[in-house]
Amino acid sequence: MSDPAITLYRLQACPFCERVVRKLDEYDLEYRSRFVEPMHSDRDVVKRISGKRTVPAIVDENTGVTMSESANIVAYLDGTYGDEAEAAAAGGAD
Amino acid sequence: MVMGLDFEVVDLPPADHPDVGEQAPDFERPLVNQEYWEDAALSDLTAEGPVLLLFHTMDGAFPTTYMWNEIRDRKWGHRPDDEDAGLQVVGCSISSAYEHKTTIDEREMDYRLFSDPQNGVAEQYGIAHELDGMAGVSEPRPAVFLLDSERVVQYAWVADTWPAFPDYDEIEAELDAL
16 A cells, blocks of 8 residues: 555544545545544644644645645645646636 | 363354465554554555454453453563564454544553454454344454464464463464564
8 A cells, every 4th residue: 555645634523624535535635544532632643743633634745734724724735736726826716 | 271260161163264374364444553543454564574463352341451461561562572573463353443542542552453343354364253142243253363474374373262362472482483
């Protein structure tokens, strides 16, 4: 099994995490899921990689980016992998 | 004989499990560590070196507690020779990833556990065990397989009674020979 460049730290049934998954799927990106505990205080691994204990958190080895908060992540994925990346380069998009 | 009991324990029928010299089936399941779980294939682990794969009863049952206490105290996988050999020690039960996290925390054990609630891995290994008095629940019978980097079985033990416990000294001799 090859290691995907993107790792998603997620919580089972977390809607914010599912939002990120939907975006990863939309851009056909390979990713690995690492599930953490519901208890914030038990999420040391997330704290270590992102500085916060919130999920979702994403590590993208393609770009060296580590990021939290689903809205930020979705914007990042759009900007990096989406059509908007090209549109933005052309001066369009939001 | 189990634990010096003065009566016969329940015999289990013969198991058609992979034996020494045969290649063990590969599988992929959530593998739980102290911090998170992620899907992992057995072949990912064996690609890095020998693997001691222990099937055990569901987390919370006393054999599981006793077994991991014993393995933790014997430091299998963490002794200098084990680390030189690249040995990894992993468990597998039908318990959920959440229960595995609790077990790892409570046993203070530095070992990873595969979560297989539907018991498909035990079926692949020919060691599925229907539990009497727990309708619809099947789990692996206690079993231990030492696999090389090609997943070829170097040592196999499968319970033929219920309950049964691994022969720790016998297994440790196998590990010492790696």
